[in-house]
Amino acid sequence: MRMYFAGVDLAWAGRNPTGVAVVDSEGCLVTAGAVRDDSEILAALQPFVRGACVVGFDAPLVVTNPTGQRPAETALNRDFRRFEAGTHPCNTGKPEFADGPRGGRLAEALGLDFDPRSSSARRALEVYPHAATVALFRLERTLKYKAKPGRDLNRLKSQLLLLMDGIEKLARTAVPLRVVDNAAWIELRRQVVVAQRKSELRRAEDPIDAVVCAYVALYAQRCPAGITIYGDPATGHIVTPSLPADLVSR
Structure with missing residues (x-):
């Protein structure tokens, strides 16, 4: 049975969209999109998480x-x-974590092992796209594609396109990711290019981040010596491609 690697750019609040992406064992993007509630997230993932x-x-x-x-x-x-x-x-003092984290509940519903060092064939990893892109793309600082005060549309768009460029270049790495022939990816790039509002960029941003999450899952499986696992089982892990020792911040 083919192994799949999924990425979930999970909204901490259920009312906001969540990006979901899936990559197959050959590193080809299968799907990328956005959903809303937990049932939609589980439905989007279910076809790809029945096996390894x-x-x-x-x-x-x-x-x-x-x-x-x-x-x-x-x-x-x-x-x-x-x-x-x-x-x-x-921390549990924040309302969104008072009853346990949403990500943990979803991973449990899917029957996934939370331990990144586990030999289980079906695992969940906590990942962090900003750290991953710094390490993978050798960035001097993170790309500023998130909408925040002082960032105008053109700046956000150019930074999001740089992120997409970086993702596309992963096709030429030791752990390749192939996205350019995928219809969903082509549509995401079109949406970013023609966007006239920040909200339109945001709709593309979540699935793009989910692709990064899926790639980190693939990378962790294919190149375990190239990842760093922060934390511990009792308090939580974060898994990311290791920071290059010679990378200098701006």
């Missing part, structure tokens, strides 16, 4: 600390903050 799979969630799977940040976040930030790729702190 790795699902990369851009969201916490384990949150037990009542305040502050998790050890995984502290450790990742130590490496990546200088590239502006630090994570937001997660």
